[in-house]
Amino acid sequence: MSDGGSIAIRERLRGVSLRPTRQRIALGRLLFAKGDRHVTVEQLHEEVLAAGVTLSLATVYNTLHQFTEAGLVRVLTVESSKTYFDTNVSDHHHFFVVGANEIQDIPFSKVTFENLPMIPDGLEVAHVDVVIRLRRRAS
Incomplete structure (x- = not known):
């Protein structure tokens, strides 16, 4: 090799x-x-x-x-x-197709938050993971 x-x-x-x-x-x-x-x-x-x-x-x-x-x-x-192990280690989110075990990346900029819950004292947000679960439409 x-x-x-x-x-x-x-x-x-x-x-x-x-x-x-x-x-x-x-x-x-x-x-x-x-x-x-x-x-x-x-x-x-x-x-x-x-x-x-x-x-x-x-x-x-x-x-x-x-x-x-x-x-x-x-x-x-x-x-x-x-x-799953994701080779893209940049900040981003995911679509997950239930039943098909398919995952697709969602660019970080495509998901925004209006507000997050109050963070406890002494802590900070390290990362926010969003997984949007999808399913195929019934025919």
Whole structure:
């Protein structure tokens, strides 16, 4: 894996103080090669296997959480049973299509708030996540 994609992933990992191991490089190439996306651990593991890379589901899970802690991805929970990892770490919101497990980004500027509740003393807003749940219309 010495192509340009691997070099870019190595640099990206080093930039957030993660050692560029074989597993991290393989997952980084699959995860970031397709632009901004939302994936579950299981979806990424299926991609890993399809690419002929031998990694356990636990390794994919642990690596995604390391990427999250390093700020490379962020966790998005839209259902209690599913956690998605979002490669777009900028401030933005989401549409979620119920029953289809589809997620689409909504630019941050497209959602505005007239007011937020009173913030308790000593705290500040770190981030506001808006998930708009959609469903397909009945035909």
